[in-house]
């Protein structure tokens with residue numbers, strides 16, 4: 001390439017990623033690594049946020065980002081979220097995440113995943129990967145051909161949804177205790193948005209305790225299954241925010257708590273498994289102002305992470321469920337901190353995470 005071409009590329013790079021070190025420094029990420037494998041078009045980024053508690057664990061997202069800088073911002077945000085989730089759940093894990101930039105329908109799947117496996121392997125165990133949006137259990141098998149630092153493969157910890165649902169169910173009970181002075185859900189009403197993997201098992205847990213469950217999904221067949229098998233009541237996907245119930249449990253999409261939906265809610269508790277439920281941070285305050293008790297999403301849905309962690313810790317399903325059951329106590333602790341410090345529950349959860357990471361990081365190292 002001539003000098004002009006190269007200068008133009010440098011200019012373009014400045015446009016794409018103007019302040020990469022500032023971005024990394026903003027939330028104290030430890031390391032961000034970029035990988036490129038031309039033979040199969042693999043373009044990967046691994047971000048490690050914090051390893052004070054243990055190796056950074058977080059899934060691989062395979063997504064066609066509009067730009068490289070969008071991918072960087074996303075991987076940094078997701079990696080930090082994993083630090084908080086693991087810390088609050090009381091696991092010996094740090095936070096990390098990876099993204100593969102490109103079309104996740106690629107026909108070079110094996111090569112792309114193997115290239116990613118080599119990238120993971122190059123970090124020597126500082127980062128452990130798992131499934132995420134755009135990747136599957138089969139992809140983890142390809143990654144495993146190149147590295148042992150991967151969890152969530154076929155025949156291992158299995159579908160995390162029942163454990164996620166159980167943790168969410170226990171979290172809803174904690175919310176009920178806080179709100180009503182009793183954690184019994186018998187005759188309480190819960191509206192679940194999303195009758196997918198988690199939504200179905202959550203409905204099952206709630207029905208077993210005698211709660212009335214309204215369920216909504218854009219896929220009618222999933223709703224029908226919950227009505228027929230579990231005795232749930234069907235609600236239209238558009239009416240889900242208007243149902244007069246005790247609890248709203250988002251178990252489908254992110255950003256469902258926003259300026260449009262919060263004023264419509266007729267519930268006293270929002271507690272569900274979906275990731276990133278708040279469209280913006282200030283929506284936590286908006287819920288608080290409406291006196292709706294909000295269970296921070298990454299706290300109540302940690303059962304999925306607890307389930308894959310069990311692969312590393314050699315736990316059984318029973319032990320994973322017991323650990324997910326601790327979400328009950330964790331939430332009550334967070335509500336207490338929020339009340340004492342005048343914070344929203346979302347802010348208090350971050351506080352608990354940061355505190356645990358800080359305290360463990362301060363422990364003296366001992367040599368044997």
Ligand code: NAD
Nearest residue numbers: 160161164194196197198217218251252273274275301304
């Ligand atoms: P899933 O894909 O099995 O289920 C999601 C369901 O939501 C689908 O049935 C889909 O049709 C439905 N849906 C989509 N848009 C909708 C809408 N507008 N209204 C109503 N329903 C709609 O996913 P899942 O594994 O059950 O996960 C649900 C949520 O929980 C996701 O946000 C996920 O990130 C989060 N989560 C899941 C786990 C887990 O263990 N599976 C762990 C932690 C967090």
